[in-house]
Amino acid sequence: MTLFWRGKNKITLTPQGHLFLSSAQDIVNHYVSALTDLQQFNDTQHTLRVGYFSAFEQPLLQQPLFTLLKEVPDLSLTVTEGSNEHLTQSVRNGNLDLALSISYGKSAVETTSELVSQSLFESTMVMGVSTLNPLSQKAELLPEDLTERPILYYSPESSTFLLESFLASMSFLHDYDQIQRVSSAEQMHLLVALNQAFAFYPSGLMADNHQSADGQVRYLPMAGDVSQAYQIVALHNPGNANPMLKRLLAIMSSKKDA
Incomplete structure (x- = not known):
């Protein structure tokens, strides 16, 4: 072809x-x-x-x-x-x-x-939101807050495992194409900081579990009984x-x- x-x-x-x-x-x-x-x-x-x-x-x-x-x-x-x-x-x-x-x-x-x-x-996953986005001022996110942007995850290679994991943990998401892979952590952070996307981050494995070192991304938990343990x-x-x-x-x- x-x-x-x-x-x-x-x-x-x-x-x-x-x-x-x-x-x-x-x-x-x-x-x-x-x-x-x-x-x-x-x-x-x-x-x-x-x-x-x-x-x-x-x-x-x-x-x-x-x-x-x-x-x-x-x-x-x-x-x-x-x-x-x-x-x-x-x-x-x-x-x-x-x-x-x-x-x-x-x-x-x-x-x-x-x-x-x-x-x-062991810890929980949190969602990265740009401080340019008004949602970053919330204490926690609702499922309906996540409909306006793509949701990214980071994997150096194409990975259906991680995609299936995120879909299983976010059962309220019905748009398969909304969850997208990026091949580097740097690319993921850039897109989130510029308010082009949301992204999953592993709480507990970052220097500051509330915001990024540059202050441009806040890490927020999901509200309710949406389990984000990993x-x-x-x-x-x-x-x-x-x-x-x-x-x-x-x-x-x-x-x-x-």
């Missing part, structure tokens, strides 16, 4: 081209990431491969890995970012030792899955005998208890 039209000094994407562009970017990103991993790999007896799905989970992963690297300086570490589906499959097939995922509206893994899910953090979980295969995985899980567990 035709992906683009070539004109005089101009190339224009067809509708099919726009659809394919996101997947093509993912392919290139995975290729570059694989090359980087190969270049950084060193042949030691200690290796660990972990993944996460958004920048908001960085503190939950960074501090335990920092602690582990202090204990094991020669650790060969690979860290990747990807969609929940991609990360889960990578843990399942052995390409990753551990991945962070989210249980929000639906479980991170099916009850029949062979993977183990260890809870690392969990960040660490997924791993119980058959994985990597001692570095076992040590990382122990560090994560101790930090959660603390």
Whole structure:
């Protein structure tokens, strides 16, 4: 099929081209990431491969890995970012030792899955609203407040898992197209700050759970009995005998208890 039209000094994407562009970017990103991993790999007896799905989970992963690297300086570490589906499959097939995922509206893994899910953090999702929008002055939002703008979520790759999670947690939303994915946290914040969209944010994983550092976005809870609870979980295969995985899980567990 035709992906683009070539004109005089101009190339224009067809509708099919726009659809394919996101997947093509993912392919290139995975290729570059694989090359980087190969270049950084060193042949030691200690290796660990972990993944996460958004920048908001960085503190939950960074501090335990920092602690582990202090204990094991020669650790060969690979860290990747990807969609929940991609990360889960990578843990399942052995390409990753551990991945962070989210249980929000639906479980991170099916009850029949062979993977183990260890809870690392629990809180609630809040909605980001621009201070340019009068709704930002409210103490909480009603479902009918969210009809005037797209509602964004952040995932580095196309992810039906997160879309299904948000739809399950926001059952009052009936317009499937209102919920849209953006590929970076920076893009999401820009669109929200400029009052072009609302967006989901994980309360408890931000420096200030009331407003953004630039003061342009306020984070508001949903009113009523609309459940917005979520969990960040660490997924791993119980058959994985990597001692570095076992040590990382122990560090994560101790930090959660603390």
